Structures are given as structure tokens and as C-alpha cells.
Amino acid sequence: MSINAIQLIQSAMTDGVVRQLAGRFGLPADATQKVLAVAAPALVAGLMQKGATLDGARSLFATILSPEVNGHIAEQLPRLIGSTTGLSQLEMAGRQLLERTLDRRVDVLSDEVASQTGVPAHATHAMTGIVGATLLGLLKRHCLEGRGNAGQLPTLLGHQLPVIAPFLNDRLMAALGLGGVGAFAGNILAQLKAVSSHIDHPTPAAKPAADASPSIQVPVDAVVREERRSHTWLWWLLAAIAAVLAFLFLRGCQGEQSAGRVGAHNSADVPVTAQPPLAPVQASAAVVTASDAAASAPAASAATPASSASDAQQPAAAIVPTQDSQFSFTVDAAGKPTLTATVGSEAEKTQLMDELTKRLGQYNFVPNITVDPATKPADWLAHFDSLLPLLSLPGAEVKVAGTHIELSGTAADKKLGWLDKLKSLLGTSYQIGSFDVAHAVADANENFRSAIKNLLAPDSSCAAADVVKVLNLQVINFASASAHVPASAVDDLKQSARVLNACAGNGKTARLEVAGYSDNVGGEQANLQLSKQRANAVRAYLVKTGVPADSLLAQGYGQARPVASNDTASGRFANRRIEFVAQQ
Structure with a gap:
């Protein structure tokens, strides 16, 4: 699973992309390249520090595989930064992901990048977010294609130190909340190896452990071999304990029927005793999205029914819907709406797209629809007919958040009466109002x-x-x-x-x-x-x-x-x- 993260970023940030970014921020291309060259190694160092603890590595792996991270960003970058909306959304998404990952405001780092490159802070703030979104997207794609897991991530990050070390300095490290470069370089590899050795690595049940390494591209080193020896020793210890318990239980039982019960007890205990080393593998695989199911299949097939049932509860807990669905649109002078929506499932997205296509025609609207499993069901989809006329009203602006509807533009024109119409159509279950600056x-x-x-x-x-x-x-x-x-x-x-x-x-x-x-x-x-x-x-x-x-x-x-x-x-x-x- 070894990669060169900086080379991956450079391959995504082509000369054409750099020129696009430079034009967006009114900078020379070489100044833009300078920002990328400073920000990217610093962000990799921040990810390394995050992965240097058990909880941090698991959290980082979950973030990388989360739906918010775009695994196809390398191909989509030119299109995303080709529009003002796409650029703003990419920057904002990257900054939010970085702040969640690094547990700190990313502005401090981008301010330091501005200081060291001489590029205005507003440009370095934006480009740091874009580099962050790109880096996490590239890592997601590599993890999925290589069927990587949380245990391999610290090793992968450790391989980046020789690549990024020449570009780091004490001021950048301070902006990340880390110590000096010397202390970081001297300690981080040992910390990452220790974390990797404590997180189980997936081993397909049908093959010997030695056969699994080539398929997931984990470098063969002492840490991995020691991990496997420790599991073998633990298995024999647990098996011995089980045997002693079984012997004591047998002595306390009389007759053929009691012996049968003891046999049933032993047959239930042995798989549970032998299986725990594989349970964390399922926990890691649980964060993979539905589109990534193929990458998780080998690990999933190795689990016992008991561990599968237990782990099946984990993703459900991680994506309990907590936020309202969103739907907003603005209609241009020609009556063509541009729509933005966030729904909780692909089924809702398909339903919305089908309704729009059926009512407006395939090319008569501009959609920007996002699926987020943390989003509650979109109740407003059942009342889409009530909103439909506004989708063709020039100058109309409508925002729906859960059961709150806000009208502005021509939709809020009292002469047209849409406020009262919607209140009549939707009833008291919706709070409907118009926006007023005063x-x-x-x-x-x-x-x-x-x-x-x-x-x-x-x-x-x-x-x-x-x-x-x-x-x-x-x-x-x-x-x-x-x-x-x-x-x-x-x-x-x-x-x-x-x-x-x-x-x-x-x-x-x-x-x-x-x-x-x-x-x-x-x-x-x-x-x-x-x-x-x-x-x-x-x-x-x-x-x-x-x-x-x-x-x-x-x-x-x-x-x-x-x-x-x-x-x-x-x-x-x-x-x-x-x-x-x-x-x-």
C-alpha cells in the first residue's frame, strides 16, 4: 500500500490545473505552484501526526473513507475549479475536512503559508483547502483500490517522511501545533510503527497469512511479522484456557446427556476464542461506503456470523441521521432553475432527479445534488407538486431546510401571493416565511x-x-x-x-x-x-x-x-x- 503522496498530488495538480487556480486568484502560475509546494508537505505531516495514535489512526481512516471525501477528485479537479461555485464548494469542503482531521483551525497553517510564500492570505486559505480535499481524495482512492485498512494507514504515512522532510520547517510545524522538525522526524516513525502493530491487519481465511501480503501491498517488515506471532501465542493461550474450563466442566457433569451439553458448550466457545484477531478488521471495513463494497468483500467473508452481526451495528451508529435535508433553487430570467440539494440516500436523489426531469425536461434545469447518510428523510419530496410552479418563476428564490421554507426574490412578492398559497397547500406542518433584510x-x-x-x-x-x-x-x-x-x-x-x-x-x-x-x-x-x-x-x-x-x-x-x-x-x-x- 506504499505510495508517494506528494507525487500523487502533483499528478492531480497538473500544469493546466495550476494555471486555472492562478487565474482564479489573480496570481502568477509560479506563485501558485509555490503555495502548493509548501502546503502539501505540511498537510501530510499533519496527517502523520494524526495517525500516530490508535484512536487518531482509526478516526483518520474513517474520515478518508467517508462520503464527504471525493475519491475521483483527480479526474474532476479541472471541472470543479472551472466555476466559482465549484471552487468555493471544494475549498469549503477541504477546509472542513482538514479541521475535523487535524483538530484545529486550518487558518493558522494557511496564514503561515502566506507568510513564507508572499502570496495573499485569501489565496493561501483557499488553496490549502483545495490541497486538503485533493490529498484526502487521493488517499481514499488508493485505500479502496489497494483494499487497505486502518492498520496499514500508519505504515503508508510513515513512508512519506523522506519525501516531505526537506520541505518542512519549524514555523510550519508550529502552525500545525507540532514541535520542531527535528523532534517530529525523530519520533514520528516509531509512533506510527507502534500504532500499526496494534491494529489488526486483514487475513483471508482461505489462504495462509503469507499469501495475503501481495494482494494488499503491505511491505514485509519486522512489525508485521511480530504482530502475527503475537496473535498465534494468544490463540494457544486462549485455547489452553478453554481446554481447562472444559475439563473442569466435564468433571462436574454426570451421564451421557450432561456430556452432550458440555460438547455443545465447547463447540460454541472455540470459534469465539479463535476469532477475536479478525474482529477489528470488520470494524475497519464497516466505514466503507456502499460503492466501495467490492473492496471490502474479502475481509467481510472471513468474519463469523457473530462478528458480522456485531459489526453490522457499527456503521448504523456512525451514520444516524442528525441534520435536516436541504433544497434550494434560484430561477434565472429565462425561467431556468439552478438547484442545490442534500438528501440522505441515492434513492431520494434518484426520485428528485426523476421528478425534475419529468416536470421540467432533462436540459431545463441545473442540478447540484449531494447524498449524505447523516441527513434525515426529505419529507418535502412528497410535496414537490406544491413547489413546482416556483421552479419556473423568473427571479424566484426558495430555500427548504427540513420543514422550514424561506421565499425570496419574486417568490416573496406579495402581489403574487406565493406565501399564502404555500401555507394553504402545505398546512401547519411547515413553517413558511419570506426573508426581510431589515x-x-x-x-x-x-x-x-x-x-x-x-x-x-x-x-x-x-x-x-x-x-x-x-x-x-x-x-x-x-x-x-x-x-x-x-x-x-x-x-x-x-x-x-x-x-x-x-x-x-x-x-x-x-x-x-x-x-x-x-x-x-x-x-x-x-x-x-x-x-x-x-x-x-x-x-x-x-x-x-x-x-x-x-x-x-x-x-x-x-x-x-x-x-x-x-x-x-x-x-x-x-x-x-x-x-x-x-x-x-
Whole structure:
């Protein structure tokens, strides 16, 4: 299962892909290549550290094989980054996966990449997420094609050290929360080998153990051989214990009928005693998705019925539906809808696609439908007829989340009456409303003013994490194309300044980044520039109100890192934001 992860990334990030990314971020191709050359080895080092513990290796393997990771990303990269939506979704997915995997914010690493390459932070943030999504996708494909398991993953990661070591430095390691390069390189291989030796490796029951190695491409080394010897010794010990228990049981029983019962007891115990080394193999295979079932078949066939029944419960526990299904669409001036949906099964996706094709025609809509097993059943599919007319209404925007429906654009036009129509058609089981900017701002500011009272108390916390949590409740609703601080935000910014000044006066200065973001309406470069101007305007206002200038850094990120879908007015409103971030 040995690979060179950096070579795999380079083969996916072709010259054409690099030029595409460079054009997207307004960079020279060599600057883009420089970011990839710094970020990729650092991310591999982060995965190595994650795999250096038993729980970490199992968690990492489960993440790699999860539905969120795209095993076909190498072929799909040019198409994914060919559109603004695809690029944003890929970046966001990669960043979320990395933060879940590395157990830390990935911004710290991408900030360091920006510092070392001289490339603007908004570009390194995005490209770090894209590299992360690509790396995990490539590992997923290799694991499935090689029928790899959690026990082999630490060994595979250990093989990367000679490849990535020349590209690492102490500052990158610090950004990952690791020690210096020397300490990392000196300890990581031993840790990975120890983890690999404690996680069982699959062995097909019909063949000797020696025959299994070529099929899964595990390097033959002392660690693997010691693991197999330890299992043999354990088997004989358990068999001896079983024999002693059986002997004692036989002595206590009289007659032919009792002896028969003892024989039945022994015949049930022996397979259970001999089988435990294979149980973790099934646990590893349990995270493989349905499309990967063929890769898991050899390991699954080796399990006893008892272990199969036990392990069958494991994936069910891992994918208990916890989030609402989502469905949103926006209709262009010609009446053609672009749809985004998240459903819980392939069957629901097929049902939705069939309904759309039957009602609208195969080429009269643009779908973007994702299947996530953690998603609850889509009840709204049963009421699709009620939503159908809106799919052809130019300018209509609709968002469905579980049993909540939000209308915007022409769908919220009171003259057309769609709000009342849907309430009549769907009844009280659905909460239906229309998005209103003024109400959204008022609600947000009310929450902010209530929360900031706690920060103004004499014994309040000045921890940066606590401060930004409250400051980010306020909404600074700039006028369209304007970077002038709106009058509606002045009072709240004054309260924010009071908190920051109080902390500075107590010697607990909170150092923050004022980050500006936009929605996806308009040109990408224009949005980036506007977001920078708005961030600078907020910083300037706070500094004018007394906040120490050296405690605030302003940065604009344009339409990167959306927090909601840009398909609806409420989503675009959420994405047009000023976000306060604690500086390290």
C-alpha cells in the first residue's frame, strides 16, 4: 500500500490545473505552484501526526473513507475549479475536512503559508483547502483500490517522511501545533510503527497469512511479522484456557446427556476464542461506503456470523441521521432553475432527479445534488407538486431546510401571493416565511446587545475567543457597493470598542483580525476589493474610537469561505459579513 503522496498530488495538480487556480486568484502560475509546494508537505505531516495514535489512526481512516471525501477528485479537479461555485464548494469542503482531521483551525497553517510564500492570505486559505480535499481524495482512492485498512494507514504515512522532510520547517510545524522538525522526524516513525502493530491487519481465511501480503501491498517488515506471532501465542493461550474450563466442566457433569451439553458448550466457545484477531478488521471495513463494497468483500467473508452481526451495528451508529435535508433553487430570467440539494440516500436523489426531469425536461434545469447518510428523510419530496410552479418563476428564490421554507426574490412578492398559497397547500406542518433584510438586521443586533452586556461587566473575560464570539453577533449591513460604515451599525461598533478598550486598559489586549467577505454577485476581483475596503472601514472606525491600532488587522477575502448558499437572499446576506477572528 506504499505510495508517494506528494507525487500523487502533483499528478492531480497538473500544469493546466495550476494555471486555472492562478487565474482564479489573480496570481502568477509560479506563485501558485509555490503555495502548493509548501502546503502539501505540511498537510501530510499533519496527517502523520494524526495517525500516530490508535484512536487518531482509526478516526483518520474513517474520515478518508467517508462520503464527504471525493475519491475521483483527480479526474474532476479541472471541472470543479472551472466555476466559482465549484471552487468555493471544494475549498469549503477541504477546509472542513482538514479541521475535523487535524483538530484545529486550518487558518493558522494557511496564514503561515502566506507568510513564507508572499502570496495573499485569501489565496493561501483557499488553496490549502483545495490541497486538503485533493490529498484526502487521493488517499481514499488508493485505500479502496489497494483494499487497505486502518492498520496499514500508519505504515503508508510513515513512508512519506523522506519525501516531505526537506520541505518542512519549524514555523510550519508550529502552525500545525507540532514541535520542531527535528523532534517530529525523530519520533514520528516509531509512533506510527507502534500504532500499526496494534491494529489488526486483514487475513483471508482461505489462504495462509503469507499469501495475503501481495494482494494488499503491505511491505514485509519486522512489525508485521511480530504482530502475527503475537496473535498465534494468544490463540494457544486462549485455547489452553478453554481446554481447562472444559475439563473442569466435564468433571462436574454426570451421564451421557450432561456430556452432550458440555460438547455443545465447547463447540460454541472455540470459534469465539479463535476469532477475536479478525474482529477489528470488520470494524475497519464497516466505514466503507456502499460503492466501495467490492473492496471490502474479502475481509467481510472471513468474519463469523457473530462478528458480522456485531459489526453490522457499527456503521448504523456512525451514520444516524442528525441534520435536516436541504433544497434550494434560484430561477434565472429565462425561467431556468439552478438547484442545490442534500438528501440522505441515492434513492431520494434518484426520485428528485426523476421528478425534475419529468416536470421540467432533462436540459431545463441545473442540478447540484449531494447524498449524505447523516441527513434525515426529505419529507418535502412528497410535496414537490406544491413547489413546482416556483421552479419556473423568473427571479424566484426558495430555500427548504427540513420543514422550514424561506421565499425570496419574486417568490416573496406579495402581489403574487406565493406565501399564502404555500401555507394553504402545505398546512401547519411547515413553517413558511419570506426573508426581510431589515428584520434580519434587527434580530441580529438584539442578540448582540444582549450578549455584549456580559463583556462589559467588571469581571468579564477578555479571552479573544470569548470576545470574537460576541462581536460576531453584530451585523454591519453595508449599502450595495459601499464601504461606508452604515448608521445602523454605529451604536454596536461603539459597544464593541468599549469592550476592546476595557480589555486593553486591563493589560489584556485582544488582538483581532477584521475580515471582510462578500457574496458571489458581481466580479470576483471587484468583490475581493470591496471586502477589503469594508474591513478597513470597520478597523478605522474602531481605531478612531480608541482601540489600539496595533491590535487590529484588516483583511478582505471576497467571496471565499461562504457560510451559506448564495442561491437565496438570506444566504447572500449571511455571506456579506464582517467577521472578527482571534489572531495567534
